[in-house]
Amino acid sequence: MNDFSLKISIISDLHCHHSSTKEKETYLTSDMLRSPVNDHPVESLIKLIEKDQLSTDLTLCPGDFTNRSDQQGFISSWDFVNEIHNCLKGKDLIATLGNHDVDSHEKISNYNLEVAKGIKKDFPLKNDGDRDTLWSKGCVFVESENFRILVINSAHFHYNKEHAVGGKVDSNLLDYVEEYLNEINDDKIFIALSHHHPTNHSRLGLGEHDIIVNGTELLELLGKHSCDLFIHGHKHDAFLRYHNLTESNGRIPILSSGSFSATSNTIYTGRRNHFHMIDIEKKNKVCYGRITTWTFMPKNGWKLMHDDGGFDTYTGFGCNKNIQEIASDIISVVGKSVTYKWEDITTKLPEVNYLIPIEAEKLTNLLKSQGFLIAPPLSQSPTIISNVKAVI
Template sequence: MRTDINNHPVESILRLIRNEGIKADMTVCPGDFTNKSDVQGFISGWDFSLEISRELKSNEIVATLGNHDVDAYDSFSNYSLDIAKGIRKGFPIGNEQECDTFWSKGCVFLERQGFRILVLNSSHYHHNRISAGKGKVGKDLIDYVDQYMTKNGNNKISIALAHHHPVNHSRLDLGEDDIIINGSDLVEVLGKHEFDLFIHGHKHDPFLRYYNCLENNNRLPIFSSGSFSATTNLSWTSQRNTFHTIQIFKDEKRCNGSIKTWTFIPKRGWQVNNDDNGFHANTGFGFRGEITDLKSKISSIVGKRKIVDWKDVIEKIPDIKFLIPSESIALEEMLKKDKLLLSGKLSENPDIISNVKIEK
């Protein structure tokens, strides 16, 4: 029931958005609006997404298909995309021409002011039970992406959106068989054209890491968003449901991003969660240097002072905001070894850093 706000993820997120004044240029949904292609679930899932997008005052909402959004088992239709194409209400893309390209090519470039999104349908080949076991992008699609970017590439923020993961994501015993076929070739092309972020769903496990592209040594951040409202998420993956906002900053030299995450906790609603088992509440991507250098700079700023305001450190070393979770943890450990203690984890935006080498 929606009247039980703290137990209803949609009603709870709407209240959070209103209370915190959260806004977004675009709402992005990486697929699986329903379970096992259930029609009413699909209609409700997309309606909920539209509600959230309106509350965020987004300019538009963009989605892709998940494996559960495709009737590959012929449960409701003898055409696997019949339900998805019949949802309407701007699904998956509001612009009719862009939507037609998405259905026909299995992908579409959305060119917007200051940024572009490549929306990929990794469920494009889910025509039957066997083909639905993996995501896939065709070689012709990868060639199309390469040719398009060769002609149209510029310094816009460039984001790829898909449902399935393009590189291995088998932690938490989640398996290796559902990866995108030709995914490594896809990310190599995205790296060649200096894409700034790859967002995917499917794994129910929020995770942020880099893929090191071979051709130009570009590091492509790959962000698994986790799930928003899967009721069995804890039993499947031990991970809770999550909701994210992403800010991306780009100039001629580099691109950085920050991600804020809220976690849904039953009977408490959406919370900023910082326990060790969850995804970092505040994290980022785009740092290009060495963690040891950051530690040395922090140590130099603290010097012989006992306590320093952390915001003063961030002001002088803004790169700290753009560390992925594994880098943040590594920096925390280095600081501890140097007897520099934060008042909380980096993901908690600590208030101070203390130099315990200094005698009281």
């Protein structure tokens, strides 16, 4: 039985367009100067990557490179993504299409994929055969030594304005995926990538009309074949949760990626712009992930920060232990100590590194009710836990 590890960077929903466009919907226009550095999302990130010596194995892009099928924005955004990927010294770059990348409103021509196919430069996949399969079937499996990515074009049926309401997978795609996975007999890290969300994501008034049609069937199928993570974009609302499966009685972590540079999220929901990196380990068929998230603020560039409009700077997924049990274990480890190093907690109880945000909040509240305070919060990489009762 093999163990696998993978470092992933995620760049989603750039919504890049030329500055002359009437609708100003991005911090990243195709013709903007790179000075001042902290006003340019790409240049600022590259400086951060170089300073902190960040690196990746794999870059995933869940779509919406451009905005409203802006041709120059599409061309430039793919170049931007490649620039970031190369700076990270990444090996594999895998992307899918978003609804803005498909010319369903016939802005350029009456063929909805004319721009997407005409960009070339290995968009959205390097291998010719993989691209052909994605165009024809609406999905493709990309295989590597230690990972398997199911790339889904959830905008596959956006033939025109009428059909471009939400995402969709059909029975042919589901049959293809099942037949493919039935032949698999390994434990590689298995990730699904799409633009639209496969399960309801209507918080913050974001609506329910754009969910992937047949998304539940897709998740059940992926769960049956031990999918480790589902990543999507589109909502511009960074959100990490589990989808509980019915047939396999398991669950799949679902990461809604924050938008890299769109402005609509800050205007309508107050959500920030994000760049995520995920460290994944899979041992004995059990997958754990740790996510680090940087936030972009105009004039300040990319920072590790925490605010109510953002996403946890540090979070994770894969913990299968009851939160009440974890709280009891922590209290037992701390004992009567006034303060205790958090790194010693994670050494003895590593599962605390892999809590999704809602689990981390629940654990924090349980400990607080018993007089134990974590500082800084779990979302910001704690250093100590204090026993208030021991002080008294």
